[in-house]
Amino acid sequence: MFIVIRRLRLPPISVGRFQNQVWTPPLHALFSTHIVADKPILVRDFVHSALYHPLHGYFSQRPRSVGVLHSSIKFNQLEGRKAYMRYLDNIYKQNDISWFTPVEIFKPWYAHAIAEAIMRTANFSVPLKIYEIGGGSGTCAKGILDYIMLNAPPKVYNSMTYTSVEISPSLAEVQRETVGEVRSHIPKFRVECRDAADRRGWGDVERQPCWVIMLEVLDNLPHDLVYSENQVSPWMEVWVERQHGR
Incomplete structure (x- = not known):
């Protein structure tokens, strides 16, 4: 048209x-x-x-509008930038996908770095609350939950909540599948399928500290x-x- x-x-x-x-x-x-x-x-x-x-x-x-890599890239086996670009080009050809997000290409390290920053600055006297806007395939959520499970005090992981605000029903389901690969993550993770830009969906203001993560969001607004x-x-x-x- x-x-x-x-x-x-x-x-x-x-x-x-x-x-x-x-x-x-x-x-x-x-x-x-x-x-x-x-x-x-x-x-x-x-x-x-x-x-x-x-x-x-x-x-x-x-439902697979956001590319998902089946395994992490072994960067230590790539000899410089040209090798990396060739490898990335092959990945795109093999998967027939429009684009991979940085959190996907550099998984799990990208999400682990975010989780480490949260752990260094969070107030653990209250339950940890994390919100992610536009969680894509759920790779970031799973990576953060994995890292906190392995590196934070058990009480932090056991009491935390991770809420994904996702406007796409198909991507919301993909996120549940990705995070659900680790059974202990399931009760801590939920997806609210709504438009994060609509203030009515947020309800009343909460005074409790929280983290809000937005990756690849501004360019899709x-x-x-x-x-x-x-x-x-x-x-x-x-x-x-x-x-x-x-």
Whole structure:
């Protein structure tokens, strides 16, 4: 489906209100999507639907949208950067996946480093609470739980909770499977399948200390697309609409 990206002139004070539309030649982009209805939508809404729509969203359609390595990379057997890049290239070809996150490529060390930072600074006089936003395949959660189980005082591991806030139902299930590989992790881990950006899902403010982990989140957040043609032109905002009913 072809859609048209048009530019709208915005007031100089507020980007939330539209002045008279100033049309420039449309920019054409080809998308395979059902998320653009008859009325134009802002880029933020288009991105949100493209990623998270229950039926058509990238993370909802593909349960393995985030790559999972079956075993850790043995970095001590790679002779320098070129060998690492060749190895990584082969991994992508073998798995036919779009991308692996750093926590996956450098597992378990990436998650272990986060767990060590938590242990060095956490207040163990209260139960340890960890929240992860967008937990992907659950690799980070499992790595942190593994490390704390093996290196923290038993009371810390036994009383801790790890909550993953995941908008994708398919990824939420993958996380449960990954963490559930260690049976003792299961009662400490839970997934809340919701949009972390929606404040209503968080409930009342808790005063108890907690840790919030967000890996590969900012680049997957819906956003506006605004621009100015030059330093004296007003800011403009982009919307997306169908072209010729397609």
